[in-house]
Amino acid sequence: MDTVLSVESVNKIYSGGFQALENINLSINKGEIFALLGPNGAGKTTLIGAICGLVKLTSGKITIDGFDHQRDFRSARSKIGLVPQELTTDAFERVIDTVAFSQGLFGLKKDIEYVDKLLKDFSLFDKRNNKLMTLSGGMKRRVMIAKALAHKPEILFLDEPTAGVDVQLRESMWEQIHCLKERGVTIILTTHYIEEAEKMADRIGIINKGKIVQVDEKKSLIKRLGQKTIQIAYDGSLEGQALQDLQSIPNLKLDGQLINYEYQSTSAVEEVPKLFKVLVDHKIPFSEVESKEKSLQDIFVDLVRE
Amino acid sequence: MNYRGIIAIYRFEMARMWRTLGQSIASPVISTCLYFVVFGSALGSRIDKVEGIEYGTFIVPGLVMLTVLTQCISNASFGIYFPKFTGTIYEVLSAPISAFEIVLGYVGAAASKAIIIGSIILATASFFVELKIAHPFYMMAFLVLTTFTFSMFGFLIGIWADGFEKLQIVPLLVITPLTFLGGAFYSIKMLPPFWYKVSLVNPMVYLISGFRWSFYETADVPVGISLIGITLVLTITLSIIYWIFKTGYKLKP
Known part of the structure; x- marks a missing residue:
């Protein structure tokens, strides 16, 4: 150009x-x-x-x-x-x-x-x-x-x-x-x-x-700089190996009946399937999945803060 | 050369004069009439002739100079200070127009206004006294040189000033006193020898003397020295303006 x-x-x-x-x-x-x-x-x-x-x-x-x-x-x-x-x-x-x-x-x-x-x-x-x-x-x-x-x-x-x-x-x-x-x-x-x-x-x-x-x-x-969050609402309770496997995933937080998982847009292909594999392997029933993208405003604030 | 740019600035400045016609023209004419009433008629009739010239007639060149100098400085200083104050100067500074062209636009307009007002005062004076101009060409030359020089001086004040008060300081505290003491209303030859020599330091003496010579062929100092003096002031103001635009002093941070 x-x-x-x-x-x-x-x-x-x-x-x-x-x-x-x-x-x-x-x-x-x-x-x-x-x-x-x-x-x-x-x-x-x-x-x-x-x-x-x-x-x-x-x-x-x-x-x-x-x-x-x-x-x-x-x-x-x-x-x-x-x-x-x-x-x-x-x-x-x-x-x-x-x-x-x-x-x-x-x-x-x-x-x-x-x-x-x-x-x-x-x-x-x-x-x-x-x-x-x-x-x-x-x-x-x-x-x-x-x-x-x-x-x-x-x-x-x-x-x-x-x-x-x-x-x-x-x-x-x-x-x-x-x-x-x-x-x-x-x-x-x-x-x-x-x-x-x-x-x-x-x-x-x-x-x-x-x-x-x-x-x-x-x-x-x-x-490139945007971070994404997946929020999953699950039914029932998490315990035993299922809980351990979920907690071993970095940047994953459990909040009541919600799983919050943050990942970089660029690494979505590798990171997201790992989470869903754990859910499927342990037959954890989930009813709702929501994906959020970090806005330009959040990126701007992060860059300026650095 | 951006001729249209120069004309745009010139017209913009002249438009302000036509917008404020009352204060631009009426006030200097009224104050000149008052001078003639007081010094020409009321007091002038009791004063002897000066250098063989009736007193009322003698003071005409000095009066014209007094008004022209004040007008040049106030018009040119306000012309450049106001856009600085309001911020509209950004447009002039970011346009494809050189420093010389900017100065020509602002100074040309201020000088034109002063020449118009000077001419109106001369016309007004002709109603009060019998006027004769011995050397009309030199009279115009002195008028044009003086108006351009002092409009440039006013332009400098406008750039230097950072408040409306400062615009008034130099005309009120320097120019008006120096013009009064520079022989606007008397010949400095009438002064005692010591004060005569002191007066020779005053640049206004040379302006007024030269200008008066063009009317009545009588001068306090030789005409050649008057011309050299005014050219010197012109050169100094031009050099300072050149330096300002080169360094961006008070115009570009």
């Missing part, structure tokens, strides 16, 4: 000595949705700032669609649209003017037809002549996305796009993000909401204390 963004050995040490990014290496594929997960202060916003030219690098190299982000900054930056985390808008500007301003800033001729299309896409057309100060938080967030798309970027950075947004609007934004992906826009989003990453991302990167700790396809990350 084509790489559209490449981050090589990037370090950022702030003037106070705090190291916000440590030897970051990352490649983003063209057309994918990449979710960058991490706790507060992990370095997500600093990394986005470094790529977009808002933060000066201490060392390292960033290439955007083949252009060095410092040496060829014009070509590199024209490929990028940025929606920052904070709702930063010029309160006294009109919606239509602020989106048209973004076009000009990126060196494009004012294209009101395209601005109107964007405003329609984001359900803002009827507010086009309103001042930004009169809009709700959700509308301002959509204006910021429209501004970031005004110059038709190939890569869109969304820093916490649904922070402080209600459930209905969040789902509508997820839809819009999927539409952008269908149009071929590469999307890099940071989020606190694991559900968001789980639902939208093709690949996931986990950053903690300035270091990338995992990058993988969402499905394979869950499969």
Whole structure:
């Protein structure tokens, strides 16, 4: 797959000595949705700032669609649209003017037809002549996305796009993000909401204390690091050799009439039959079997805790 | 060169002036009229001619300079400080636009506003006194050089400031006193020798003197030195701005 963004050995040490990014290496594929997960202060916003030219690098190299982000900054930056985390808008500007301003800033001729299309896409057309100060938080967030798309970027950075947004609007934004992906826009989003990453991302990167700790396809990350649990409800009582054989299986716990067995997704083929062999060999009657998978949230918490 | 980017910033800044037309234009015009009423008519009639020029007429270049300098600094400093304060600066810093182009957009707009206001004050003054401009080309040259230089100085203040109070400190505590003491309302030749020499340290003397020369061909210091002085200030401000964008001082962490 084509790489559209490449981050090589990037370090950022702030003037106070705090190291916000440590030897970051990352490649983003063209057309994918990449979710960058991490706790507060992990370095997500600093990394986005470094790529977009808002933060000066201490060392390292960033290439955007083949252009060095410092040496060829014009070509590199024209490929990028940025929606920052904070709702930063010029309160006294009109919606239509602020989106048209973004076009000009990126060196494009004012294209009101395209601005109107964007405003329609984001359900803002009827507010086009309103001042930004009169809009709700959700509308301002959509204006910021429209501004970031005004110059038709190939890569869109969304820093916490649904922070402080209600459930209905969040789902509508997820839809819009999927539409952008269908149009071929590469999307890099940071989020606190694991559900968001789980639902939208093709690949996931986990950053903690300035270091990338995992990058993988969402499905394979869950499969590789995901733990599964089988819960079996049995009838009667367990005693003698049957009890001994069950207790000899690692990670198996007995809880009343329930058998709880935890295993790694990757070792399911070897581990699960062992448990069922014991049940069948000792003729233990069981009435219900339930399987649970560890969520991305659990994986994230484990990785960050490490 | 991102010309459209420069124009976008320029138009955005000029739009603020048209949005706040009252305070942008009416207030400097009203305060100038008050100066003419007080110094021109009420007191001016009792003051002798200065360097052979009626007092009301003599103070016109100084008054224009006083307003233009204040306007340049307040417009340019507010222009760059406000997006820093609201956070909208992210868009300018992440756009394909160079530092030089950013400065040109903000400083160009601040200088344009100051030139418009300076022209309005000159027009207003012509209602009170008989104005003659001996060297219109030099007058415009001084006005443009001064507005660009001090708009750049204002831009620096806007980058340096981390609160609205700091935006006011330099214009109130430095620029206005130096302009008043720089011969806006008198010729420094009228001062005792010691204070005359002290005044020569004040850069405003050179600006006001040069500008007044373009009107009445009378100057406190030679015109060439005035031009060298303003070019020197321009070079210093340009060098500091270059350093700011190179190091990211107060713009990029």
